[in-house]
Amino acid sequence: MSSLLVGGYLAGDTWLHRLPPGLKLLASAAFGVAVVLLRSMTAGLGLLALALALAVVARLPVGVLLRAARGILLLAVLLSAIQGWLDGWQKAVETLADLLALVLLGVVLTSTTSVNALLDTLVAAMRPLRRVGVDPERVALTFAMAIQSLPATVALAVETRDAARARGIRHPRAYLTPFVVRVVARAHETGAALHARGIGED
Amino acid sequence: MPLIRLDEAAVVVPGTTGGGDRVLLHPTSLTLSEHRIAIIGANGSGKSTLARLLNGLVTPTTGRVRVGDLDVARDGAAVRRTVAFCFTDPAAQLVMPTCVEDVELSLRRRIRDKAARREHAVAVLDRFGLAAHADQSVHTLSGGQRQLLALAGVLATEPAVVVADEPTTLLDLANSRRVGETLLGLTQQLVLVTHDLDLAARCERALVVAEGRVVFDGPAPAAVEEYVASVTR
Amino acid sequence: MPLIRLDEAAVVVPGTTGGGDRVLLHPTSLTLSEHRIAIIGANGSGKSTLARLLNGLVTPTTGRVRVGDLDVARDGAAVRRTVAFCFTDPAAQLVMPTCVEDVELSLRRRIRDKAARREHAVAVLDRFGLAAHADQSVHTLSGGQRQLLALAGVLATEPAVVVADEPTTLLDLANSRRVGETLLGLTQQLVLVTHDLDLAARCERALVVAEGRVVFDGPAPAAVEEYVASVTR
């Protein structure tokens, strides 16, 4: 459950860790777009090399990288087999490299930047939106509530499923309905509690 | 009455923040043969974990739990038909939109005829003082009324054993007496997790749970005394 | 201390299944001036409805509720700064991931400086014996600690009145004693909805609610006696 709340952040002190989160976010986005737009084998391999280099600079443990790549590997092999057969091996290598590059860079970003830092950045980035009526403080509050309620929501789902099991009811709706009803009821109560605390309503 | 037996049953969950595993219940052996058994103890001591073991909502990590000839881990569904469970939060158990429909759901297996089923459901509601609310949406009931309804739904199936996890916590004086009387008056075996020590004292036997262990097991009044003393000292 | 006054306040909701409207609270007039006031009564009698009126979580359909010079329906936000509300289930009230952050959230409006805010939040936690858990996730707290934290979050805003709806129901003996003592020891005015009659009896005044009406209003011990008698007869 703890990884649920902190994501994949690995504390560290490389310059990648210290880089402003906003910059990292923008750079990663640009990287993603580049992967999609640059359609050639050399570009794909080049981007993969860049991602790998960054992972090394961030001193990410090999285990973390492998675990992240594992999920994608099966797909990648399968896909490249199909493509290699249809469009030649260069296409296949490109797809494989693209997929791996994206995953690796994703790991670099999430392991060098804490969820909180990214959240602060996101909220700060919303400041200009104040003019069109978005209140960054309320946005931050909503984020915090969602993150906070993640484990509780999973627990609620488990408990509701247990209750249906205890009554010997099988149909999924028999626990999905009470589960969702409880999620909504709890949200109403949370809303009332915030309201009562005078939070999020100035 | 099928005998419930725990044989070195323990519950361990993987640790959350790094660290090792977390023991929710240390290996415990028990034979539950009394008619009415209470489980008392502090918040987070493991009462609910122990209670959930009894009908397979939690399966032991090591050791075994048996109900009569059935192994709880293997024959889960059959065990749950024998051992009913009542949750603290009634919202967890209420499935159907109106009160009477919810009780009817429990009766589905036993009573095939629709009209007869409804009639029986209304009779069950009446026993819990909810007949007037039969067609009311379950969501407009007060907390206490909802708890009564959840109990009605569970007892309607006429199980052999009833495990109730703090069934009276949300109830007022009249209702908690009523539910207390109803539970203690059941012909079925009852395992009652509760913070209401007066109610606990009226059982034949009580277990005191602390930090994942049964630290006292004996006649209910003595157990309550022991527990109160442990809190005050 | 601002005086809470109900002036023929009533709450009516549209009927659910056809039928007419449903009266949750009949027109009620009250002046709440005592330091500690309990509200007791049966499940579904309207205690929560009455309590929620006091800080505008529910607005009266007819009549008025005033806190000092403020009208609850009109000056909702100002009233809620004066009258705090504490719910039964602490899980629903805690919105931030760690304890100290949750208290800080309450202080946001009053203390702009981040460091000062944190310091004050830790001081508040300390008052409730939670300072050691400041950076702990709220999910790792026990039931009682969680309720204390919810209370800390509510009291951090330094309201003049605290309304608590069954704050001890989910707690064990030790925790409910602790939360009970904390509440009764507050310098603020306290309105306490509870099924715990011993706790209620320790207030100065108590209201007995039945079927949407205040049927008894007087010294707490007398009220408790009256309520118990009404249940038994």
Added chain:
Amino acid sequence: MTTETSETSETSETSGTLADGGPARPRRLTTTDLALIAAFAALISACALVGGIPTGAGIDITLQTFGVMLAGCVLGPVRGFLAVALYLALGAIGLPVFSDHSSGIAPFTGVSAGYLWSFPVAAFLGGLLVKYVAGEKGKTRALVVFLCSAAGSVFVIHPLGITGMKLFLDVSWNDALHFDMPFWLGDFVKTTLVALVAAEVHRAFPQLLRRG
């Protein structure tokens, strides 16, 4: 419900100005709205966290579509859209809430990117239709919700998902369509569940759709 009356009475304008086809003046989101948005973002995350079944194209069959369409159909267009957007943002800042426990911004340009981008739009469309059909009463019927939710799935999620796979994998439309086909049966079942559950939730909380 009486609680709501007190909240609607405060309509000072600050945030949540996405007009929802209601009165011309944009309505401020109440704290309950914020809590609902957060709760459904967590619910969708939970749907993804329970895991999925891998298919040929390497995209899992997951419960995400259930959560996404449920958010739209239960909360209506505005809050439904915001709940799904919040879910995407939670993944973007690193919480492992996308399929196969992935996170970050890589998924937004990856194989399943089309599906991800389609989610908020689909929730908006589904919610808009449900709200329109439910009208003043705020009550819905399962069959009606089924059709609304199916519209979001058929007209938004799958077309965008297919487009995403075509662009990312650089395959023909036909191949992309074939990659999408294994999801159809599951999505049909999930849409049915959305319908059953949403109609029931609206019965329990008839005020939900009347606002937003």
